[in-house]
Amino acid sequence: MILIGLLIIIVAIALPSIKTHLSPILLTRITSIILFYSGALAFNALYIQSIGSGIGVYSGLFHVTTISQQLDILIFTIGGLILVPRPGIIEYIRVLTHTPQASLNSGLGFSVNNETQYTLNSLLEIVNLNNNDTTGVINIQNVSTPSNIVYTELLSGIGAKYSLIILFSTLGSSLLLSSSDLVSMYLSIELQSFGVYILATLFRDSRLATSAGLKYFLLGGLSSCIILLGSGLVYFYTGLTNLESIYSIISVSNNLNITQGLTLGLSLIIIGFLFKIAAAPLHNWAPDVYDDSPTIVTIWLTIMPKIAILIFLLDLFIGGSYWSNNLSNQIIVGNEGLSSIDYTEIIGYDTLQNLLLISSLFSLIIGTVVGLAQSRIKRLLAYSTISHVGFLLLALSINSEQSIESFIFYIIQYSVTNLNTFLIILALGYLNFVNKFNFNKKGFRYGIYSENKNIENMDIGYITELTGQFMTNPVLSICLAICLFSMAGM
Numbered sequence: 001m002i003l004i005g006l007l008i009i010i011v012a013i014a015l016p017s018i019k020t021h022l023s024p025i026l027l028t029r030i031t032s033i034i035l036f037y038s039g040a041l042a043f044n045a046l047y048i049q050s051i052g053s054g055i056g057v058y059s060g061l062f063h064v065t066t067i068s069q070q071l072d073i074l075i076f077t078i079g080g081l082i083l084v085p086r087p088g089i090i091e092y093i094r095v096l097t098h099t100p101q102a103s104l105n106s107g108l109g110f111s112v113n114n115e116t117q118y119t120l121n122s123l124l125e126i127v128n129l130n131n132n133d134t135t136g137v138i139n140i141q142n143v144s145t146p147s148n149i150v151y152t153e154l155l156s157g158i159g160a161k162y163s164l165i166i167l168f169s170t171l172g173s174s175l176l177l178s179s180s181d182l183v184s185m186y187l188s189i190e191l192q193s194f195g196v197y198i199l200a201t202l203f204r205d206s207r208l209a210t211s212a213g214l215k216y217f218l219l220g221g222l223s224s225c226i227i228l229l230g231s232g233l234v235y236f237y238t239g240l241t242n243l244e245s246i247y248s249i250i251s252v253s254n255n256l257n258i259t260q261g262l263t264l265g266l267s268l269i270i271i272g273f274l275f276k277i278a279a280a281p282l283h284n285w286a287p288d289v290y291d292d293s294p295t296i297v298t299i300w301l302t303i304m305p306k307i308a309i310l311i312f313l314l315d316l317f318i319g320g321s322y323w324s325n326n327l328s329n330q331i332i333v334g335n336e337g338l339s340s341i342d343y344t345e346i347i348g349y350d351t352l353q354n355l356l357l358i359s360s361l362f363s364l365i366i367g368t369v370v371g372l373a374q375s376r377i378k379r380l381l382a383y384s385t386i387s388h389v390g391f392l393l394l395a396l397s398i399n400s401e402q403s404i405e406s407f408i409f410y411i412i413q414y415s416v417t418n419l420n421t422f423l424i425i426l427a428l429g430y431l432n433f434v435n436k437f438n439f440n441k442k443g444f445r446y447g448i449y450s451e452n453k454n455i456e457n458m459d460i461g462y463i464t465e466l467t468g469q470f471m472t473n474p475v476l477s478i479c480l481a482i483c484l485f486s487m488a489g490m
Helices: 002-014 024-047 066-083 086-093 101-105 120-129 160-177 182-200 207-238 243-252 256-276 285-292 295-332 343-347 349-373 377-398 401-434 474-487
Strands: 055-057 062-064 094-097 110-112 116-118 137-140 150-153 444-447
Touching (some): 002 160, 062 066, 066 295, 066 401, 182 207, 207 256, 285 377, 295 401, 401 474
16 A cells, blocks of 8 residues: 555646646645554454465565564654654745745735735745844734635745655655565665655755755665675575575584674674664764654654564564574484584574673663763753663564564553653644744734754753743643653653
8 A cells, every 4th residue: 555655645646637636735735644544454464374374476476474563564654654744844934825836936926015016035034134023023914815725835846745754764664574585685684775865855945954864874884794704604604685595594404604694794794683673882973864844754763663673573583492492402302413513603602692691781871871962952862862772673583472572562652651741742842833923812922933944943952941831731741741651760
């Protein structure tokens, strides 16, 4: 459904007759509906009887299981919820006009107070030149309701791209959840990653967002190279890309050169994934990128990529431990040729497990201690995310039945709580922005920032900006406190 919806939106944007009737807000709402409907279809697929044992798709490139479908439902639902508040948040910088879109684009003017004709550029120039106006607001009063109202978005770089990028990134996350081959794994992670790279730099008029996206792209490209190098080493030593076939070779091979090469390749793949989920000590990029990106983008960066990558690591470790246990049983019964060699040395499973334990330890320490010294709210939440990743890696490295159940529950709880926290901070920033204006009841009034029209001006940057919010927004403040207590484990 995601792919079908993506193709339909691409065709609709490409056709001029349809594009003129599609506003960015309408596209965003259509994208949200597509995500919710995809989640409903994923839920409906749970009733297929054979899905309990797994269904191979596209010659084994993907393996659909009950866990992958349940996590698909989570991803689609969270993605739809992230998109829901976006139109309302962006509307603060709009101008109400009553001319057709083509006339506005051609530079024709529109009337304000039924007297003066203005073009969009001249209106902005007037606002910028009015240095005495601290609010930077223009009153548009006594405008009769026209038959053809067009809302023109002044934020450059936004529009149809936003919906397309969200769908591309979500499609990559969904495919990564079901990947059972190194080729499909790499293509899925790149489809997801390139979506979030572009999403981080979508607000190109924002200097901070541009620098954050560039940093994210460069370091994300480095992690992708590490993953590709590890995949190449695995293929070099086995000649296979299917994960199940690789596990089969590991379980019957007594060649230490092959198993050591496989251990190195899998270690590099895991390191690349740890880089992408900002696990310490590979976390340095995350606080800067999360803080410099607009909050509406940070929500996506902190939740969506992590779910898919962590579930793929879970599938990787479940398969590795399965073949590890099988080989252990063979050694116990005295299988010739293997009885004199420790199975953990052949599998290299202990090496991968220790790698996750070390990263978990660093994530817990750095995320907790360094987070205490932060004064900016999104940097604090970034280090909180690093700490939560440490707990997830700890449960993943233990790899028992109880730890896997805790791992799945923790991912769901972390995603919901993190989503609530960022949406509340986004809402508080929006309300703080709106409260700067005194709305005129006699007519329409739309605000335009005179000095800085970048979207990060609406975001809450420092923790001190939350001072006194309980007096003005008690409900949101209580909800934020509950979410923070939840993130603290209370």
